[in-house]
Amino acid sequence: MKVAIAQYACTPDIDTNLASAEREIAAAGAAGAALVVLPELHNTPYFCQVEDPARFDYAEPIPGPSSRRLAEAARAAGVVVVASLFERRAAGLYHNTAVVLDRDGSLAGRYRKMHIPDDPEYYEKYYFTPGDLGFTPIDTSIGRLGVLVCWDQWYPEAARLMALAGAELLIYPSAIGWDDAVDDSAEQQRQLGAWQGVQRGHAIANGLPVITSNRVGVEGDHTTQIRFWGHSFMFGCQGETLADAGEDAEQLIADIDMHRSETVRRIWPFLRDRRIDAFADLTRRYRD
Amino acid sequence: MKVAIAQYACTPDIDTNLASAEREIAAAGAAGAALVVLPELHNTPYFCQVEDPARFDYAEPIPGPSSRRLAEAARAAGVVVVASLFERRAAGLYHNTAVVLDRDGSLAGRYRKMHIPDDPEYYEKYYFTPGDLGFTPIDTSIGRLGVLVCWDQWYPEAARLMALAGAELLIYPSAIGWDDAVDDSAEQQRQLGAWQGVQRGHAIANGLPVITSNRVGVEGDHTTQIRFWGHSFMFGCQGETLADAGEDAEQLIADIDMHRSETVRRIWPFLRDRRIDAFADLTRRYRD
Numbered sequence: 001m002k003v004a005i006a007q008y009a010c011t012p013d014i015d016t017n018l019a020s021a022e023r024e025i026a027a028a029g030a031a032g033a034a035l036v037v038l039p040e041l042h043n044t045p046y047f048c049q050v051e052d053p054a055r056f057d058y059a060e061p062i063p064g065p066s067s068r069r070l071a072e073a074a075r076a077a078g079v080v081v082v083a084s085l086f087e088r089r090a091a092g093l094y095h096n097t098a099v100v101l102d103r104d105g106s107l108a109g110r111y112r113k114m115h116i117p118d119d120p121e122y123y124e125k126y127y128f129t130p131g132d133l134g135f136t137p138i139d140t141s142i143g144r145l146g147v148l149v150c151w152d153q154w155y156p157e158a159a160r161l162m163a164l165a166g167a168e169l170l171i172y173p174s175a176i177g178w179d180d181a182v183d184d185s186a187e188q189q190r191q192l193g194a195w196q197g198v199q200r201g202h203a204i205a206n207g208l209p210v211i212t213s214n215r216v217g218v219e220g221d222h223t224t225q226i227r228f229w230g231h232s233f234m235f236g237c238q239g240e241t242l243a244d245a246g247e248d249a250e251q252l253i254a255d256i257d258m259h260r261s262e263t264v265r266r267i268w269p270f271l272r273d274r275r276i277d278a279f280a281d282l283t284r285r286y287r288d
Numbered sequence: 289m290k291v292a293i294a295q296y297a298c299t300p301d302i303d304t305n306l307a308s309a310e311r312e313i314a315a316a317g318a319a320g321a322a323l324v325v326l327p328e329l330h331n332t333p334y335f336c337q338v339e340d341p342a343r344f345d346y347a348e349p350i351p352g353p354s355s356r357r358l359a360e361a362a363r364a365a366g367v368v369v370v371a372s373l374f375e376r377r378a379a380g381l382y383h384n385t386a387v388v389l390d391r392d393g394s395l396a397g398r399y400r401k402m403h404i405p406d407d408p409e410y411y412e413k414y415y416f417t418p419g420d421l422g423f424t425p426i427d428t429s430i431g432r433l434g435v436l437v438c439w440d441q442w443y444p445e446a447a448r449l450m451a452l453a454g455a456e457l458l459i460y461p462s463a464i465g466w467d468d469a470v471d472d473s474a475e476q477q478r479q480l481g482a483w484q485g486v487q488r489g490h491a492i493a494n495g496l497p498v499i500t501s502n503r504v505g506v507e508g509d510h511t512t513q514i515r516f517w518g519h520s521f522m523f524g525c526q527g528e529t530l531a532d533a534g535e536d537a538e539q540l541i542a543d544i545d546m547h548r549s550e551t552v553r554r555i556w557p558f559l560r561d562r563r564i565d566a567f568a569d570l571t572r573r574y575r576d
Contacts, residue, residue, distance in 0.1 A: 201489015
């Protein structure tokens with residue numbers, strides 16, 4: 001199955017960004033891809049760099065204008081689209097939500113980001129209520145998709161729960177980068193390596209391919225500037241790199257063998273042996 | 289803190305193997321290491337390649353002759369030793385047990401391998417009862433050690449439970465290799481990459497260093513031959529490679545910064561945000 005990742009810089013203008021998404025979806029369809037994954041919050045600048053109540057204006061309901069426009073692009077291209085939107089659920093209640101649009105333009109499902117970060121320049125706890133839909137895969141015409149979002153990617157629990165629910169792919173729209181004023185080059189490489197490395201671990205531990213899109217480009221002013229590091233990637237179900245976009249590629253396309261999990265899980269039957277009788281403390285904050 | 293890994297081939301003779309362990313412990317002490325990790329079941333050939341009731345003769349109680357001899361070596365060298373023994377607990381009741389000997393020669397604790405594999409040439413379910421001591425770190429004079437064994441290394445749950453219980457290092461004695469008759473070179477590289485990759489994931493997800501020793505050498509006859517792949521390693525708490533023994537090095541020594549977890553967990557506070565309210569299904573076999 002051919003899979004595409006769109007990796008592009010987002011502008012302050014929503015309409016421009018939506019046009020970029022439409023262009024990428026069309027290109028993915030023209031290239032024969034069955035699935036295209038867009039980066040996190042691709043409609044807007046990465047607005048979480050500061051806490052500003054005016055920025056809730058970026059949010060919209062789902063279904064809403066953007067999801068409908070993306071659904072139409074999915075239908076026109078005949079591609080399943082994993083999009084990432086700022087969801088307004090009610091006044092004062094917002095989520096960071098991944099939306100899956102099937103190739104017929106229907107809304108296959110949504111995933112509300114469960115793990116919300118909050119670090120300098122990533123003030124997401126201000127904007128997003130933690131998801132309340134659990135770790136639930138989304139069924140589509142091309143398979144059951146384990147869609148998670150960015151900060152979730154650091155949590156093996158999230159990947160495992162998706163795998164246990166029958167997800168056939170793990171998918172992470174992301175927005176992560178460096179602050180060049182804070183991180184030297186060695187630290188930047190460790191962070192990039194860790195970001196890919198922890199997700200490679202999810203592929204291996206669960207015998208599933210992982211598809212992750214990331215933003216590129218520099219956003220913010222000199223006091224809060226993020227250089228989104230790109231390096232969108234696809235890993236196979238032994239963690240092998242199938243494709244890596246580096247910092248420049250705008251669209252990454254690779255073949256994913258959807259039957260390989262069956263083979264790999266036979267030689268490494270990790271699911272057979274999990275010591276579920278001894279896992280109860282995983283629901284504790286700390287074992288003290 | 290200087291840490292040593294011993295990576296050596298094991299022979300059919302227990303006394304020879306114990307002498308190798310003593311030599312490695314002494315060398316680690318002479319090199320100024322505070323800790324040395326031996327490979328899995330280093331006293332014996334890897335006897336699990338066939339199911340043979342006579343091979344239970346390899347087992348011994350703990351404390352017992354081997355643990356006492358290793359304890360004396362630990363005391364003489366002034367080094368904490370993580371050893372790996374075939375434990376006879378009662379007639380018909382055996383475990384694959386890691387033993388931690390403190391630098392004063394005392395038995396700091398034991399860990400009974402929780403996840404037991406069973407694959408062609410690795411018939412461990414025949415020999416080892418799954419551990420019943422849980423995922424409990426062992427306190428020593430150099431810190432709290434999250435000692436696990438081999439097949440455990442594929443399970444993010446095991447690493448997480450050790451981290452939640454305050455482990456400062458994750459340590460895995462291992463015995464893993466290729467069957468050259470089954471695996472071609474590309475598959476061998478994927479397996480080695482996956483083995484290191486999943487453990488790199490544990491380092492990153494938990495902000496902890498990982499220290500893993502593996503056997504080297506070829507064992508078995510032409511019908512069941514394992515080429516243990518070595519590549520013992522130490523990863524830092526962002527998953528960065530601190531040392532990798534390749535297939536040849538007999539002793540690997542590197543410095544581990546025991547204060548870096550504190551720093552890394554401040555920039556990546558994963559433990560803060562775990563969605564423990566949504567993790568209950570981790571104790572299910574499958575979510576169907």
